[in-house]
Amino acid sequence: MDYFLIWLSVSYSVILYSPLIAAQQFEYRSHICTNDSTYTANSSYPSNLNATLSSLYENASRSDDFGSISVGQNSDRVSALFLCRGDNSSESCRGCIKTAREEIKILCSNYKEAIIWYDRCMLRYSNRSIFSFKDEWPRAWLGNKNDIGNDIDQNQFNSNLGGLMFQLISRAASSSNLFAMGDRNGIFGTVQCTPDIPPSDCRICLSGRVSEIPSCCSGKVGGNVLTPSCSIRFETYPFYTAPPAPPPPASSPSPTTPPPTSLNPSGMDFIHYHF
Numbered sequence: 001m002d003y004f005l006i007w008l009s010v011s012y013s014v015i016l017y018s019p020l021i022a023a024q025q026f027e028y029r030s031h032i033c034t035n036d037s038t039y040t041a042n043s044s045y046p047s048n049l050n051a052t053l054s055s056l057y058e059n060a061s062r063s064d065d066f067g068s069i070s071v072g073q074n075s076d077r078v079s080a081l082f083l084c085r086g087d088n089s090s091e092s093c094r095g096c097i098k099t100a101r102e103e104i105k106i107l108c109s110n111y112k113e114a115i116i117w118y119d120r121c122m123l124r125y126s127n128r129s130i131f132s133f134k135d136e137w138p139r140a141w142l143g144n145k146n147d148i149g150n151d152i153d154q155n156q157f158n159s160n161l162g163g164l165m166f167q168l169i170s171r172a173a174s175s176s177n178l179f180a181m182g183d184r185n186g187i188f189g190t191v192q193c194t195p196d197i198p199p200s201d202c203r204i205c206l207s208g209r210v211s212e213i214p215s216c217c218s219g220k221v222g223g224n225v226l227t228p229s230c231s232i233r234f235e236t237y238p239f240y241t242a243p244p245a246p247p248p249p250a251s252s253p254s255p256t257t258p259p260p261t262s263l264n265p266s267g268m269d270f271i272h273y274h275f
């Protein structure tokens with residue numbers, strides 16, 4: 001089946017990313033520089049931006065999974081935040097934020113507003129306030145290049161995936177960091193919101209992303225749907241750090257999960273959509 005690219009970008013400019021950048025360790029996903037938001041070099045915006053990005057790196061260095069800060073006044077005020085994936089990985093969080101802040105300076109230099117996503121972290125900044133409310137734009141869809149194939153019943157796969165996702169959304173919305181990970185019938189998933197939004201908004205944001213799976217990733221063994229406030233990912237292998245001792249299921253024993261497959265083990269092989 002052919003894949004076609006949807007490009008609905010009206011108010012965002014997307015700069016095509018060259019893979020030479022040493023961000024692969026953290027699995028670069030996407031970035032978007034908001035169109036028409038460039039600053040002039042003689043304003044205090046660039047130095048305020050520098051200061052916010054440095055502070056975020058300090059937050060990440062303290063093993064925070066989430067950090068936010070604003071620097072400056074009036075039209076030169078910069079607000080920025082980062083979020084790291086909610087599984088046990090503070091070491092990789094620090095490294096990911098270091099990479100993200102370096103790369104976004106290069107990729108979106110002179111832009112007042114930008115966002116960059118990696119598998120393990122997200123970083124964004126803007127000249128407007130971006131804290132504590134649900135923001136579902138811009139958005140990126142990434143489908144794993146590998147098809148489910150004929151060996152697996154696609155309807156069954158979709159139904160299992162939907163079941164897993166809604167289970168994870170419920171768990172995330174009732175957790176302190178608005179993150180959940182888990183597996184079911186050989187499908188592994190994570191869902192996450194920035195912890196500055198209310199759980200009810202988190203639930204709405206994540207449900208919206210799950211409803212986009214058929215458009216994003218139909219027939220694919222994996223996918224990523226990314227927005228500033230929430231993101232989801234699923235694969236047919238465990239891509240997250242599993243907790244050391246998962247409690248055994250109370251009632252019905254779940255079928256044993258298959259060992260990690262060799263399908264897209266690095267998670268790098270995605271088809272991109274931005275809009």
Ligand SMILES: *[C@@H]1O[C@H](CO)[C@@H](O)[C@H](O)[C@H]1NC(C)=O
Nearest residue numbers: 009010011012013014035036
């Ligand atoms: C960005 O803005 C410019 C000028 O308004 C416009 O010509 C261009 O098409 C826009 N690009 C995108 C991707 O929206």
Ligand SMILES: *[C@@H]1O[C@H](CO)[C@@H](O)[C@H](O)[C@H]1NC(C)=O
Nearest residue numbers: 036037038075112127128129
């Ligand atoms: C952010 O910057 C853009 C571009 O200069 C400007 O149009 C917009 O009004 C600014 N927003 C705020 C909240 O200052």
Ligand SMILES: *[C@@H]1O[C@H](CO)[C@@H](O)[C@H](O)[C@H]1NC(C)=O
Nearest residue numbers: 039040041042043044045076
């Ligand atoms: C900054 O430079 C632009 C031209 O690049 C100029 O129009 C503007 O007046 C300058 N602003 C300040 C505050 O110096």
Ligand SMILES: *[C@@H]1O[C@H](CO)[C@@H](O)[C@H](O)[C@H]1NC(C)=O
Nearest residue numbers: 044045046047048049050051
């Ligand atoms: C931002 O920081 C970098 C080093 O981290 C420095 O080279 C650059 O001059 C700084 N820019 C501003 C505007 O402060």
Ligand SMILES: *[C@@H]1O[C@H](CO)[C@@H](O)[C@H](O)[C@H]1NC(C)=O
Nearest residue numbers: 055058059064066067068069
């Ligand atoms: C991040 O660090 C800055 C200081 O570097 C602090 O002001 C801010 O409150 C921190 N943010 C969070 C969410 O901890």
Ligand SMILES: *[C@@H]1O[C@H](CO)[C@@H](O)[C@H](O)[C@H]1NC(C)=O
Nearest residue numbers: 087088089090091092093241
């Ligand atoms: C997970 O947490 C344990 C104990 O807190 C730590 O020893 C280990 O290095 C962590 N693993 C990762 C990948 O961060």
